[in-house]
Amino acid sequence: MQAIIWWIRRDLRIGDNPALYGAIQAALANGRALIPLFIEDPKLWHATATPRQQFLHAGLQALNQQLQLLGSRLVVCRGDALAILKQLVEEYSVHAIYAEEDYSPYAQQRDSRIRNELPLHLVTGLVVRHPLTILKSDGTPYTVFTPFSKAWKAVPIKRIPLPAPDSLAPSPADISCVDLAAVQGNSNFPAGETEANKRLENFLHGPILSYAEGRNRMDLDGTSSLSPYLRFGMLSAVQAYHQAQNVLNQTFDTTERSGIETWINELIWREFYLSILYHFPNVLKEAFQPKYRNIPWRTSQADLHAWQQGCTGYPIVDASMRQLLHSGWMHNRGRMITASFLVKDLLINWQAGEDWFMGHLLDGDPASNNGGWQWTAGTGTDAAPYFRIFNPILQSKKFDPLGDFIRRWIPELKNVPVRYIHEPWLMNPQEQAAANCTIGKDYPSPIVEHGAARERALQAYRA
DNA sequence: TGAAATGTTGGGGCG
DNA sequence: ACGCCCCAACATTTC
Numbered sequence: 001m002q003a004i005i006w007w008i009r010r011d012l013r014i015g016d017n018p019a020l021y022g023a024i025q026a027a028l029a030n031g032r033a034l035i036p037l038f039i040e041d042p043k044l045w046h047a048t049a050t051p052r053q054q055f056l057h058a059g060l061q062a063l064n065q066q067l068q069l070l071g072s073r074l075v076v077c078r079g080d081a082l083a084i085l086k087q088l089v090e091e092y093s094v095h096a097i098y099a100e101e102d103y104s105p106y107a108q109q110r111d112s113r114i115r116n117e118l119p120l121h122l123v124t125g126l127v128v129r130h131p132l133t134i135l136k137s138d139g140t141p142y143t144v145f146t147p148f149s150k151a152w153k154a155v156p157i158k159r160i161p162l163p164a165p166d167s168l169a170p171s172p173a174d175i176s177c178v179d180l181a182a183v184q185g186n187s188n189f190p191a192g193e194t195e196a197n198k199r200l201e202n203f204l205h206g207p208i209l210s211y212a213e214g215r216n217r218m219d220l221d222g223t224s225s226l227s228p229y230l231r232f233g234m235l236s237a238v239q240a241y242h243q244a245q246n247v248l249n250q251t252f253d254t255t256e257r258s259g260i261e262t263w264i265n266e267l268i269w270r271e272f273y274l275s276i277l278y279h280f281p282n283v284l285k286e287a288f289q290p291k292y293r294n295i296p297w298r299t300s301q302a303d304l305h306a307w308q309q310g311c312t313g314y315p316i317v318d319a320s321m322r323q324l325l326h327s328g329w330m331h332n333r334g335r336m337i338t339a340s341f342l343v344k345d346l347l348i349n350w351q352a353g354e355d356w357f358m359g360h361l362l363d364g365d366p367a368s369n370n371g372g373w374q375w376t377a378g379t380g381t382d383a384a385p386y387f388r389i390f391n392p393i394l395q396s397k398k399f400d401p402l403g404d405f406i407r408r409w410i411p412e413l414k415n416v417p418v419r420y421i422h423e424p425w426l427m428n429p430q431e432q433a434a435a436n437c438t439i440g441k442d443y444p445s446p447i448v449e450h451g452a453a454r455e456r457a458l459q460a461y462r463a
Numbered sequence: 464t465g466a467a468a469t470g471t472t473g474g475g476g477c478g
Numbered sequence: 479a480c481g482c483c484c485c486a487a488c489a490t491t492t493c
Contacts, residue, residue: 216464332464333464336464340465375464376464384464384465385465385493386493387465387466387492387493388464388465388466388493389465389466389493390465390466391465391466391467394465394466395465454466454467454493458493462493
């Protein structure tokens with residue numbers, strides 16, 4: 001028997017999947033078997049990224065169900081990719097391996113090694129535009145978002161979404177497979193392509209129209225909450241882009257159009273940071289800008305811990321951090337506020353925050369996460385200038401005006417009235433008693449005073 | 464995809 | 479009618 005491998009990495013879907021499409025063509029042409037393969041590589045796992053790992057496992061189970069409906073099944077192996085592929089290639093006379101290109105340094109190195117020994121075909125599917133196709137006229141990569149996005153939009157659309165197959169060649173019956181352990185699903189984010197498509201539909205039929213403003217409101221569901229699905233390719237970026245563009249073409253209201261355009265821009269931000277990582281893999285180890293590689297960071301285990309656990313005494317920071325801890329996701333506005341707080345107010349190295357986020361975000365992706373952190377720290381490409389320091393109280397008042405979001409995640413504050421919800425330490429003892437919340441006991445006092453912390457950060461960055 | 468400090472303007476109160 | 483002050487409301491600059 002001869003076979004073709006569809007090597008699944010972060011493209012857990014059958015709709016609009018160029019790697020699957022390529023594998024099907026190759027299998028059909030010669031009547032070969034098709035092996036849908038996922039390799040769990042322990043080296044790829046962040047030490048504490050259990051929530052994301054479970055989301056992936058649930059996604060693999062969902063994919064397996066889809067494959068079984070098409071007459072196939074998912075094969076899962078655990079170990080070193082090259083070793084496993086070598087063995088399969090030999091055992092099942094594999095003629096070709098199709099996979100979607102990944103741009104992380106680890107994946108690039110792994111794939112180039114494999115390509116030296118095995119017939120690995122890499123196709124573009126993780127992004128709409130391959131990082132090598134968006135370059136300045138002198139051939140160097142963009143390091144500023146706006147010109148990058150203009151160039152991105154100027155390139156004609158290369159391909160339209162590919163249809164999902166309606167049947168698949170069976171995979172060899174005797175192939176050994178690691179059992180997918182039963183996983184507890186994440187109730188906030190059910191894994192799988194079906195759920196991803198449902199969310200995209202819902203988002204495109206409502207929230208996206210007011211996304212320009214709505215995306216900033218932490219107390220409302222104004223965002224797409226699609227990031228975990230894009231992270232694992234349960235949703236194709238090409239498909240998301242096309243559907244958003246279709247909605248845009250049928251929308252004439254200025255506000256609604258700007259909402260759609262803003263969301264499309266977010267897809268481009270994702271590709272911007274993937275491109276940055278592709279061209280500058282060193283960003284995972286150091287600041288993009290050399291002049292910010294020697295900031296005199298503080299090391300305070302206690303402060304870092306308070307930040308991680310959502311016990312800083314600043315409600316908007318703590319609510320966001322608890323949202324991350326308990327749901328595996330954080331609102332984008334929350335990401336900016338908590339990141340600014342760690343890096344500027346606590347003056348703790350952005351890499352500690354990057355690591356914590358990677359350990360807890362379902363959508364944790366090296367490119368976007370690193371890009372976001374370096375943006376906030378002011379050390380990255382097209383980054384916020386170092387003196388741009390978020391005031392957590394003002395941010396809270398602006399983006400959670402009634403404190404509903406805060407109360408949802410910090411039960412200790414549920415009886416605190418609106419006028420104090422953003423800065424509960426201002427309550428006098430009577431008011432604290434009335435709110436059933438003693439500051440310093442039921443809910444922590446602020447671990448830093450923002451005004452002083454701001455001055456300290458400005459001084460450190462100037463130096 | 465900031466916030467604070469500083470500067471400018473203009474209306475209103477008042478002598 | 480006028481000058482002066484206060485201060486809110488913006489605008490600009492600075493961090």
